[in-house]
Amino acid sequence: MVRITKQEFKEMFNSKIYSIYAHSINEATNEQLQIVLSSVIKDIIAKYWVDNRLSTNKEVYYFSIEFLIGRQLKSNLLNLQIEEVIKEGLEDMGIDLDDLICAEKDPALGNGGLGRLAACFLDSMASLNISGHGYGIRYKYGLFEQKFINGYQVEVPDNWLLHEQYSWESIRPNKAVVVKFGGEVYLEEDNGRLKAKHHGYIPVMAMPYDIPIIGYDNDFINTLRLFKAEILNRDFGINTLYANTFTGSYEQALKYKYYTEEISQVLYPNDSNHAGKLLRLKQEYFLVSSGIQDIINKYRKNKFDILDFPKHIAIHINDTHPTLCIPELMRILLDEEGLSWEEAFDITKNTISYTNHTIMAEAMEKWPVDMMKELLPRIYMIIEEINKRYVEYLNHKYNDNEKIRRMSIICDNNINMANLSIIGSYSVNGVAKLHTEILKKEVLSDFYEDDPGKFNNKTNGIAHRRWLISCNEDLSNLITEHIGNIWKKDTEELKRLEDYKENRNFLKKLECIKIKNKTKLANFIAEEYGICINPESIYDVQIKRLHAYKRQLLNVLHILHLYHELLENPELDIVPRTFIFGAKAAPGYHLAKCIIKLINSVAEKINNDKSINNKIKVVFIENYGVSLAEKIIPSTDVSEQISTATKEASGTGNMKFMMNGAITLATLDGANVEIYDQVGEENIVIFGLKASQVLNYNKYGGYSSLDLYNSNFKIKRVVDDLVNGFIPNISKEGRVIYDSLITYNDEYFVLRDFENYIEAQSKIDTLYRDKEKWSKMCLINIANSGIFSSDRTISEYAKDIWFRGC
Ligand code: 475
Numbered sequence: 001m002v003r004i005t006k007q008e009f010k011e012m013f014n015s016k017i018y019s020i021y022a023h024s025i026n027e028a029t030n031e032q033l034q035i036v037l038s039s040v041i042k043d044i045i046a047k048y049w050v051d052n053r054l055s056t057n058k059e060v061y062y063f064s065i066e067f068l069i070g071r072q073l074k075s076n077l078l079n080l081q082i083e084e085v086i087k088e089g090l091e092d093m094g095i096d097l098d099d100l101i102c103a104e105k106d107p108a109l110g111n112g113g114l115g116r117l118a119a120c121f122l123d124s125m126a127s128l129n130i131s132g133h134g135y136g137i138r139y140k141y142g143l144f145e146q147k148f149i150n151g152y153q154v155e156v157p158d159n160w161l162l163h164e165q166y167s168w169e170s171i172r173p174n175k176a177v178v179v180k181f182g183g184e185v186y187l188e189e190d191n192g193r194l195k196a197k198h199h200g201y202i203p204v205m206a207m208p209y210d211i212p213i214i215g216y217d218n219d220f221i222n223t224l225r226l227f228k229a230e231i232l233n234r235d236f237g238i239n240t241l242y243a244n245t246f247t248g249s250y251e252q253a254l255k256y257k258y259y260t261e262e263i264s265q266v267l268y269p270n271d272s273n274h275a276g277k278l279l280r281l282k283q284e285y286f287l288v289s290s291g292i293q294d295i296i297n298k299y300r301k302n303k304f305d306i307l308d309f310p311k312h313i314a315i316h317i318n319d320t321h322p323t324l325c326i327p328e329l330m331r332i333l334l335d336e337e338g339l340s341w342e343e344a345f346d347i348t349k350n351t352i353s354y355t356n357h358t359i360m361a362e363a364m365e366k367w368p369v370d371m372m373k374e375l376l377p378r379i380y381m382i383i384e385e386i387n388k389r390y391v392e393y394l395n396h397k398y399n400d401n402e403k404i405r406r407m408s409i410i411c412d413n414n415i416n417m418a419n420l421s422i423i424g425s426y427s428v429n430g431v432a433k434l435h436t437e438i439l440k441k442e443v444l445s446d447f448y449e450d451d452p453g454k455f456n457n458k459t460n461g462i463a464h465r466r467w468l469i470s471c472n473e474d475l476s477n478l479i480t481e482h483i484g485n486i487w488k489k490d491t492e493e494l495k496r497l498e499d500y501k502e503n504r505n506f507l508k509k510l511e512c513i514k515i516k517n518k519t520k521l522a523n524f525i526a527e528e529y530g531i532c533i534n535p536e537s538i539y540d541v542q543i544k545r546l547h548a549y550k551r552q553l554l555n556v557l558h559i560l561h562l563y564h565e566l567l568e569n570p571e572l573d574i575v576p577r578t579f580i581f582g583a584k585a586a587p588g589y590h591l592a593k594c595i596i597k598l599i600n601s602v603a604e605k606i607n608n609d610k611s612i613n614n615k616i617k618v619v620f621i622e623n624y625g626v627s628l629a630e631k632i633i634p635s636t637d638v639s640e641q642i643s644t645a646t647k648e649a650s651g652t653g654n655m656k657f658m659m660n661g662a663i664t665l666a667t668l669d670g671a672n673v674e675i676y677d678q679v680g681e682e683n684i685v686i687f688g689l690k691a692s693q694v695l696n697y698n699k700y701g702g703y704s705s706l707d708l709y710n711s712n713f714k715i716k717r718v719v720d721d722l723v724n725g726f727i728p729n730i731s732k733e734g735r736v737i738y739d740s741l742i743t744y745n746d747e748y749f750v751l752r753d754f755e756n757y758i759e760a761q762s763k764i765d766t767l768y769r770d771k772e773k774w775s776k777m778c779l780i781n782i783a784n785s786g787i788f789s790s791d792r793t794i795s796e797y798a799k800d801i802w803f804r805g806c
Contacts, residue, residue, distance in 0.1 A: 002080050002219060004044055009089040012040045025093055030103035034073065037086070037100055038167035041076060042212070049212050049221040060125065060132035060314045060802050063291055063322035065284065066115030066267065067122070067136045067224060069211070070466065070626035071104045072168050078470050079127070079214040104167070105160050106627045108142030109226075111271040112545045113652055114357050116626065117431075117790075118318055120652075123463040124794040126215035126222045127489075130802075132794075135291035135322075137283060138169075138209050138226035141266040146584050146623040151600030151729065155269075155587050169209040169226070177293040178232070179204045179286050185377045196335050196378055204260045205230040206290035216465055216489070227290040229263035231256060270586045271545045272363040278375065281367060285376055288324040296332055306337050310350035314802040317425075319357045320365045320417035326352055326424035327382040335378070341385070353427035353801050355458070356418065358649050359435070359443045360549070365417035372415055383415060390423050397450075407446050422447050422454070427801045429458045432650035432671040434691060442695070458797055459674055460650040461790035464491055467656045472634035474513045475660065479782075482506065491786030498783045507775040510661065514778070517635035524631060525619055531607060533617050537576035538768055540665075541657070542640035543624055543632060546583035546592040549647035553737065554750045555579070555640055556599050558761055559606070559618060560718040566612045575768050578617045580632065582624030591740055594733035596620070598722070601730045629653070634660050638764055641666035642757065644748040645691040648672075655788035661778035663767070665760055667753070671788070678784040683777045685767075687760035688753040697749070705746035714758070715751050 017025060017036045025033070042049075077083040087097045110116060118134065125132030144155035160166070183201030187194045206227040213222040262279065263286050295313060304312055317325055326348055333344035373380045387409040394404045405411055409420045422428050422444065430436030436457035440448040448455050469476045469488060479487060482500060487493035500506040518535040525531055542555050559579055566572050581599055585592035603618035621628060639657030641648075641664055648670040658664060658675055666672040667688040676684050689697075697703045709716055719741060721727055722734035741751060768774050786792075 002044060002048065002082060004082060004085060006085050006089045006092070009040070009085060010092060012043060013037070013089065013093065016040050016043075025095065030099050033095055034100040034103040035165075035167045037090075038073065038104075041073075041080070042168070042170070044082075045080070045212060045214065045221060048219050049223075057131055058312055058314060058803060058806060059295075060130060060316065060798075061135060061291065061295055062118065062121060062125075062132060062316050062318065063135045063287065063325055064115065064118040064318035065137065065287060065321035066110030066318075067118050067134055067226070068110030068112075068115035068626060069107060069119040069122070069224070070630070071101065071106050072211075073104050074101050074470050075123075075466050076168075076212075076214050078465060079123075079216045081217050106625055107160055107166065108158050108625055109136065109139055109267060111143060111267070111269065113271075113650075114319060117357075117460055117652060120461065120463040120466075120790040121794055121797075122213045122222065122224055123216075123465065124461070124790040126213045126220055127218065127465070128791060128794055128798070129215065129218060129220050130794065130798055131222065133222050134213070134224040135287065135294070136224065136226045137264050137267075137287050138228040139264055139267040140228075143267055143269055143584070143625075144587065148596075148600060148620070148622050151597050151604065153585055153593055153596045157266075166209075166211075168211050172208040172210055172225075175208045175294065175297075177206050177290055177297070179206050179229075179289040179293075181282065181285070181375055183377065185381065193338075196331075196381070198378055202256070202259060203232050204263060204286065205232050206286065206293075208290075208294070225291075225294070227264065227287065229260050229286055231260050269584075270588075272358050272360050272547060273586060273589070274363055274365045275588075276367070278371060281371060281375060284321055285324050285328075285379070288322050288328050291322075292325060292328045292332065296336075306333070306339065307343065307347070309347045311806075313351055315352050316797075316802070317352060317354050317421060319355060320421050323354075323365070323417045323421045323424075324376075324379060326420060327379045327386070330382045330386075331378055334382075345386070348424055350426055352425040353429075354421040354425045355429050355431065356421075356435075356439060356444075356649075357431055359438055360647065366414040367417065369410060369413045369415060383409060383420065386420070386423065403446055407450075418444075419447075426454065427456060428454050429456045429801070430649065431458065431460045432674060433457055433459060434646075434668075434673050435649040435670060438646060438691070456800055458793055458800075459671055459788075460652050460655070461788050461793035462652050462655045462659070464488075464659060464786075464789040464791070466630070467633070468659050471630040472513075472517065472660050474516060475510075475634065475782075478506075478509055478513060487786070489791075491789040491791065494783050494786040496783075497779060501776050501779055501783075504772065507772055507779065510778055511771060511775045514635065514637070514661065518637075521631060521635040525621075529619065529621075531617065531619055533578045533619065534576055534614065537578045537617070538637045538764070539578050539580060539635055540638040540640065540764075541580045541582075541632060541636040541662075542642070543580070543582035543621075543629060544651075544653055546585040546589075546595060548591055548595075548740070549644050549748050551642050551644060551748055551750055551753075552581065552583060552599065553595055553741075554642055554753060554757055555581075556595070556602055557718045557750065557754065558757055559602060559616065560721050561714060561758060562616060562761075563602075563606055563609075563612070564717055566615055570611060570613065572615075574615060575765050576615050576617075578619065580619050580621065580636075582621040582628060582632065584624060591736060594736045597733045598727070598730055598737060601727050605727055629656070633657055633662075636660065636662040637768070638662060639664045639666075641669070641672050642688070642753075643667060643669045644753075645669045645689050645694045647748070655785065658781045659785040659788065661782045663764070663774070663777055663781065665764060674787075678787060679780055683780045685760050685763055687756040689749055694749065703745065703749070703752060705751045706742055708751045708754075709742060712751075712755070715754055719751070 090097050122134050142158040142160050145158050147154045180201040186197050188197045207230050209226045211224040263282050329348045330344050333339045391408050430439045483496040522533045522535050599620050633656050639662040641654045645667050650670040665685045722738045
């Protein structure tokens with residue numbers, strides 16, 4: 001147990017504020033006080049946060065190009081179970097803990113689902129006593145800050161390290177490593193053996209910054225190690241190592257400085273889209289090489305036999321961005337450890353496991369051979385050799401040229417990273433049942449047929465400590481009052497809440513908590529955006545990245561539909577609704593940005609139309625991210641999960657809403673299918689095409705959005721709104737969206753699902769009128785959400801993948 005008394009804490013705090021800022025509490029800003037508090041907490045945990053990697057247990061290393069960890073203060077206090085002492089100690093000194101919690105920067109080192117999943121996994125690994133560490137990049141600029149100007153998204157740089165320091169990190173210069181780019185590789189004779197020698201490369205220093213990942217109530221602390229790219233020696237001198245490349249002038253040295261520092265400068269703001277830029281490839285190799293070298297350095301210190309590597313080390317790659325782990329580990333085993341190809345490949349294959357997060361074709365990473373060859377000559381040689389041997393195997397087994405083209409790593413002068421990941425690993429998993437089935441039967445069917453045992457499903461999960469205990473304290477306390485504390489460590493216990501489903505008193509309490517949360521959000525929205533919303537209205541929420549397949553467009557077209565109905569009949573009896581959106585669009589994603597402009601323009605028109613009596617309001621929350629999600633989710637009534645079936649691999653927001661007692665309005669896509677299985681059809685509202693129908697349309701055609709438009713009055717009415725001036729100031733954007741629906745035949749079946757969605761929305765309206773029944777549905781959702789804790793997910797990864805056979 002981490003123990004500290006109030007008195008000890010106050011003394012530490014006081015002395016820390018003087019040592020960091022040389023002034024007293026009275027003169028300090030909340031930001032400064034938060035930094036001081038983090039520093040004190042780091043001191044408190046220091047003796048538990050030892051480098052436990054010299055232990056004999058198997059270590060897991062989770063490589064991810066993104067970690068979207070959110071603010072840490074509240075979650076750390078919760079996990080250390082010292083929130084009360086700290087709160088009271090601060091109170092004595094006249095400081096409000098909540099002010100410091102809000103003063104913390106929210107590091108936006110990720111785009112969305114993939115990066116947030118990595119953060120939830122870190123929380124669960126630490127909480128389950130698994131030595132599992134994250135490797136990532138310490139981007140100087142995280143995901144851009146979103147501003148709306150005249151309804152348009154404008155991107156502002158996220159300079160989160162303004163003062164060169166993040167309060168939870170510790171720099172570890174003694175663990176820095178060197179990553180090599182460019183140059184030439186020759187095979188040279190060395191002790192009777194041909195060895196690869198790398199000349200004329202550009203060395204980049206990878207400086208580790210460690211963030212503690214604190215387990216829940218277990219004194220167990222892992223590390224998230226983020227690497228920053230730097231010049232070789234920090235005093236900016238000319239170093240002989242790179243004198244080959246840069247001949248030593250001041251100008252050349254400056255060039256070198258830019259070359260290195262550019263690598264960890266900024267997070268790519270694309271979610272589900274592979275841009276194929278050289279700098280991105282540099283980032284990927286920088287992450288991979290730093291991490292693998294770090295692991296090998298530890299391993300050597302341990303003096304284990306290198307042939308036993310897979311017994312001690314599990315390396316997991318979060319999608320294909322860290323796939324170069326495969327050739328990088330091969331490189332070290334071959335060139336530094338002197339193993340044979342067979343030995344090295346065997347070790348590599350038995351060490352690495354891979355998760356696929358998307359089937360969207362545009363997200364699949366392919367790198368041009370020439371780019372790889374020039375930037376990473378030795379890595380390219382190794383990839384080529386893996387490919388050569390694999391193609392020989394395929395030839396021998398199938399003798400089917402088309403199949404070989406589909407399965408080989410190198411094809412048409414491109415390197416297919418998914419194929420490399422599958423071939424170089426022992427486990428491939430999808431992130432929800434449906435997604436894994438689609439991988440096996442469609443996208444990766446050749447590989448599945450070749451080696452079915454390699455494929456498995458690991459349905460995503462969420463850190464219930466952050467997404468329930470800490471963001472919805474009232475609900476969490478209500479649960480604990482009724483079923484005790486055990487659910488906090490074992491979420492299956494939540495099932496016991498079902499005992500209360502006929503208990504009117506409990507249902508009423510649930511309703512009151514929701515109203516309280518909704519009022520809080522209403523106050524926040526009034527303060528921040530000057531929009532007045534009604535806590536008695538249904539809060540209908542869609543918060544996630546903006547992407548055509550997620551169909552924010554379907555949502556806003558329904559709002560327009562409702563608006564027309566109200567204009568025609570102002571007395572129309574509907575439960576008042578507040579539609580809430582939060583979404584960033586990738587800066588280069590034109591259609592997505594047009595949809596943002598559309599939503600903002602619709603909001604402007606509807607919110608200012610007195611004739612509809614405040615029956616509908618539309619709020620687009622600016623700069624959506626983890627901290628805002630923590631505010632919005634506890635107050636949501638309806639969770640919009642309306643992607644085109646087959647396209648959303650899993651979704652994790654859907655799980656967070658469910659756990660906080662929102663009703664899911666969904667297509668049978670991703671993990672929505674499993675939410676449906678958990679709660680039953682009575683407690684979820686499902687609509688739209690099924691996955692099989694979408695796959696059939698995609699294979700055999702037969703869909704015409706134009707026919708639908710011409711034959712359905714409701715559809716025609718809202719689609720025409722895009723181009724007839726009904727909504728002000730969207731003439732260009734409206735046309736782009738119109739074309740996507742009509743001219744380009746509505747790739748994501750928005751119009752095909754429209755009627756069905758209207759019906760589903762009207763069902764929501766009916767259900768909500770019976771408050772007690774609604775509350776009961778909420779309760780059943782909460783009670784059955786336990787399976788979606790990332791503790792369950794991580795236990796499965798541990799059992800079936802990382803520690804299988806241990
Ligand atoms: C899925 N991001 C969700 C979530 O498994 C799923 C891609 C390329 C570059 C940068 N980021 C990406 C993703 O592919 C991504 O976030 N995928 C998401 O992963 C976790 O729940 O359905 O879309």
